[in-house]
Structure formats: C-alpha cells, structure tokens
Amino acid sequence: MRFSERNGYKPIREIIQKNSINMDLKNALWNTIIVCIFNKYSYHFGARSRPIIGSNLESFFQLLFHSFFKKRIDQIPYSIEATIDDIDTLFFKKYQWYEIYDFIEACIEYFPFQDDKDSFNTLLNDCLQIENSAYRIINNKVTEITSEQEIKSIEEALQNTNPYSGVQQHLNQSLKLMSDRQNPDYRNSIKESISAVESICKIVTQDEKTTLGQALKIIENKYGLHEALKKSLSQLYGYTSDADGIRHAMLEESNLSYIDAKFMLVACTNFINYLIEKTK
Incomplete structure (x- = not known):
C-alpha cells in the first residue's frame, strides 16, 4: 500500500473501487481472460495466426459477436490473434468501467470450457478482491458488495x-x-x-x-x-x-x-x- 493510502490522503473511492476500474484491476481481469480463454485456443495447426473457424473457440467468438457485440459473425477477424487485438482495443481504450463488467459477464456466460468455469470465476473474484473492487462474481453475475x-x-x-x-x-x-x-x-x-x-x-x-x-x-x-x-x-x-x-x-x-x-x-x-x- 502506497503512502497516500496508508495515511488517508487518497480518496476512499480510489481505495475501494466503485463506479471505476483502475489500470491494475483492468490488467488483472484481462490477464485472467487471456489465461482462462484466449490461451486455450486450439487448432489442428496450432499457431495463433491460424483461423478461428475450426478451432475450439469458434462457438465462443460467434456467441460473443452475435449476442454481445451485436455484430455479424462474418465480421469476426480471421485469426485468434487479430480478434484478441480488436477486443484489446475495446477493453483498454474504448470501454467505460461498466462496459468492462458487461464484457466480463459475457465471457462468463459464453465461457467455452464449462468444466473450468468455476475456476474462471474464482480467479476473477481473486482479482476483484485483491484490487478492492466494490463488486464480486456471484451466481455468474457482477454483483455489488459495497454500496x-x-x-x-x-x-x-x-x-x-x-x-x-x-x-x-x-x-x-x-x-x-x-x-x-x-x-x-x-x-x-x-x-x-x-x-x-x-x-x-x-x-x-x-x-x-x-x-x-x-x-x-x-x-x-x-x-x-x-x-x-x-x-x-x-x-x-x-x-x-x-x-x-x-x-x-x-x-x-x-x-x-x-x-x-x-x-x-x-x-x-x-x-x-x-x-x-x-x-x-
């Protein structure tokens, strides 16, 4: 904990993250998505430059584009690498804090590896707790715990x-x-x-x-x-x-x-x- 937090100089709203997501928390949530979803991309040729079509993440991205982004599924970029780059731009440069939580909920809803879904939620909650977010994942939804x-x-x-x-x-x-x-x-x-x-x-x-x-x-x-x-x-x-x-x-x-x-x-x-x- 930094000097400003230890000595009460930092606003409570920056210590307890409500209606905001700082870069530390944003990075932690993104890393969890990378580890639990994107890095598990599997295609019979293996490389991330290969197409999403035919991979184990094809249905995940189709659901994401159709139901969350509200885009045509034929607009999904060719490769996993290009798709991650597009989502990265939304996540870090365009989304407001509440839109990031919307995206997190979509990732939970469309999570492609059901046997690992609880672990995904646990890791997300670890990030939220460590970074003092006012929210937690409860019943697969981002839920306020600090009013x-x-x-x-x-x-x-x-x-x-x-x-x-x-x-x-x-x-x-x-x-x-x-x-x-x-x-x-x-x-x-x-x-x-x-x-x-x-x-x-x-x-x-x-x-x-x-x-x-x-x-x-x-x-x-x-x-x-x-x-x-x-x-x-x-x-x-x-x-x-x-x-x-x-x-x-x-x-x-x-x-x-x-x-x-x-x-x-x-x-x-x-x-x-x-x-x-x-x-x-």
Whole structure:
C-alpha cells in the first residue's frame, strides 16, 4: 500500500473501487481472460495466426459477436490473434468501467470450457478482491458488495473526525489493513474500527476510562437516546468489552474476510457519525 493510502490522503473511492476500474484491476481481469480463454485456443495447426473457424473457440467468438457485440459473425477477424487485438482495443481504450463488467459477464456466460468455469470465476473474484473492487462474481453475475451509502459513511466519518486525530488514525488504520492489496489484515482492521468507537466515546463523555456501555448511558441521559437504539448499539458493540464478543469469539475465527472487516468499519463509522451529530 502506497503512502497516500496508508495515511488517508487518497480518496476512499480510489481505495475501494466503485463506479471505476483502475489500470491494475483492468490488467488483472484481462490477464485472467487471456489465461482462462484466449490461451486455450486450439487448432489442428496450432499457431495463433491460424483461423478461428475450426478451432475450439469458434462457438465462443460467434456467441460473443452475435449476442454481445451485436455484430455479424462474418465480421469476426480471421485469426485468434487479430480478434484478441480488436477486443484489446475495446477493453483498454474504448470501454467505460461498466462496459468492462458487461464484457466480463459475457465471457462468463459464453465461457467455452464449462468444466473450468468455476475456476474462471474464482480467479476473477481473486482479482476483484485483491484490487478492492466494490463488486464480486456471484451466481455468474457482477454483483455489488459495497454500496454508495457505505462509502459515504466512511467518507463522512473521516471528515467528521478531523478534529479528533486519535479517532481518525484508528479509522485510517482500519481502512489500510482491510484494503492492503498485498497483505490484508481483516482481524486487526476490525480491532481498529472498534478502537475508533471507543476513542470517540471517551471524547464525547470527556472520560478516558469510560466503556461503551457507560458512554451510551451518559449520552442517553444528556442528549436523549431511544431505548431500542441504545439496546441495538449495545448488542452490536457489546463485544468491545472483555465479555464474550469480537475480541474473544469473532477474532478467533480463521475465516474472517473483507466482508467482515468492511461490515465492522461501516457499522462503526455510522455510529461515530451518529455520536458526533447527536452531541453537537
């Protein structure tokens, strides 16, 4: 992760890729298509300069041209090499980010080697996860897993906590650990999200030793807090204490994922934004 990402200077939308695809992700998706489809071209003469007609990819390109590109199939270039060049131009120079995802879905739908389709989807999802895309392949479709509202919650929390460097540092660290492309650390990302909540509670109550439960009681008495909301917050963040909860149960799980860390970061930023607005 670069300096700008580690220290919170890079916009959230560039770290979590929603409504965009940067060149790293674009290259990774293209490489997956090359490896899983184009490089498996087989023709009885072998060379990529040989024709598509008669090869094992003939039906794939016919479906692609007929149903996706909406072109005549007699306009398919003669060779696999020329066809890849034409698609390369579309993919890297002409397509918008959403058109690239349309193309990915078409490749999945017309995938020519059905026994390997799950592996293709897995490799695509690996690329999407490593590059922090807001989308994943689910049931053969590109599906949003990070909403606009979630991104806005993180953005607002980072802006709202400008006066509170300690809280902001915890949030930046949580985001950094969650979105590190080389070595994501979801467990410690969750810890940092919780620490941000604890930190804002100490600021709001002006008590360095307060617990979340005590802070909620103070906020309820001083500013008003609906009982149902207080209970839900207490239940959700109850595992910040030394009792049963995230520090003892969830964090011991071996399969924590980006989804778990993102959920906790968004939940914590929602609560932080709520507390700051409530106590103004």
